[in-house]
Amino acid sequence: MVQSVNKPGGSLGIDVFRFEDGLVVGHWDVLQDEVAAQDTVAGNPMFTNPQAGRRA
Numbered sequence: 001m002v003q004s005v006n007k008p009g010g011s012l013g014i015d016v017f018r019f020e021d022g023l024v025v026g027h028w029d030v031l032q033d034e035v036a037a038q039d040t041v042a043g044n045p046m047f048t049n050p051q052a053g054r055r056a
Contacts, residue, residue, distance in 0.1 A: 010034050012046065 011033055018026030037045040 011031055013029060013031045016028045017024050034046055037043055040046075
């Protein structure tokens with residue numbers, strides 16, 4: 001996640017690469033502003049902590 005200094009939250013991004021014979025032959029990316037849980041229809045955050053609630 002990339003944090004913003006001008007607004008709350010951050011931007012989320014992912015890069016996908018396709019390789020052939022060890023060379024990058026394709027690249028795709030997506031960027032999106034993070035949406036707060038209270039602003040989603042279901043009330044769920046975009047990301048959750050899979051470790052939350054687990055015992056060590």
